[in-house]
Amino acid sequence: MERSPTLSLRERQKEGRRARIIAAAKSLFVEAGLDNITIEAIAEIAGVSSVTVHNYYGTKSGVLLALVAESDRELLETLDKELTNQPDDLVDLLLRFFTIICDHTLTHLDKSVWRQVISASVDGREPRFNKLYRELDHKLASVLIREIEQLRAVGQLADSVNSTHLGWALFNLQNARFVEFIASDNKTRDQALHDLRNDLLALFTLVIPTC
Numbered sequence: 300m301e302r303s304p305t306l307s308l309r310e311r312q313k314e315g316r317r318a319r320i321i322a323a324a325k326s327l328f329v330e331a332g333l334d335n336i337t338i339e340a341i342a343e344i345a346g347v348s349s350v351t352v353h354n355y356y357g358t359k360s361g362v363l364l365a366l367v368a369e370s371d372r373e374l375l376e377t378l379d380k381e382l383t384n385q386p387d388d389l390v391d392l393l394l395r396f397f398t399i400i401c402d403h404t405l406t407h408l409d410k411s412v413w414r415q416v417i418s419a420s421v422d423g424r425e426p427r428f429n430k431l432y433r434e435l436d437h438k439l440a441s442v443l444i445r446e447i448e449q450l451r452a453v454g455q456l457a458d459s460v461n462s463t464h465l466g467w468a469l470f471n472l473q474n475a476r477f478v479e480f481i482a483s484d485n486k487t488r489d490q491a492l493h494d495l496r497n498d499l500l501a502l503f504t505l506v507i508p509t510c
Contacts, residue, residue, distance in 0.1 A: 323342075325412070329409045332415060333363060333419065360425045366408070375442070383445075396443060397495055398488070
């Protein structure tokens with residue numbers, strides 16, 4: 300995390316404690332899972348008191364939420380840098396989008412952590428996860444919608460195309476493949492990408508003969 304030169308010593312110390320807590324929690328979530336770790340375990344690895352962890356994040360679910368929020372922020376920044384105005388057509392757009400998300404998942408959080416996040420978002424015990432996951436979906440779908448509008452602007456899509464509806468349809472399709480991807484430790488990104496490509500070819504074969 301980049302530090303602002305204007306931060307005071309106290310703010311830098313607080314930032315450092317947060318970073319250590321997040322790093323400790325990430326290792327524990329991967330190793331043991333949300334239900335099998337404690338605030339005390341996170342605090343011990345981070346080198347802070349359990350009171351500090353509680354004051355910053357409330358519960359271990361709150362720590363996981365912070366971890367996911369940080370990952371989401373980095374993912375959206377990566378999409379802005381690596382996707383904006385780059386795709387050649389609709390198929391290329393979704394395959395690039397999916398590749399960036401899968402690579403980010405493997406690099407920043409690990410499949411096991413994402414399985415815990417998705418499980419927490421649907422089991423109803425922690426409403427904040429459901430809210431966070433819905434917000435991320437909307438932000439990611441907005442990226443697709445923005446790029447679809449760019450394709451339409453350069454003549455790759457008909458003016459009659461509803462960018463919002465198409466963006467959400469494609470987002471939901473790739474999201475289904477993403478869930479399959481993280482559900483299995485054995486499924487590789489290339490396998491998931493192959494499945495998504497076949498989905499798109501089946502859908503667009505009448506309007507996009509080759510890609």
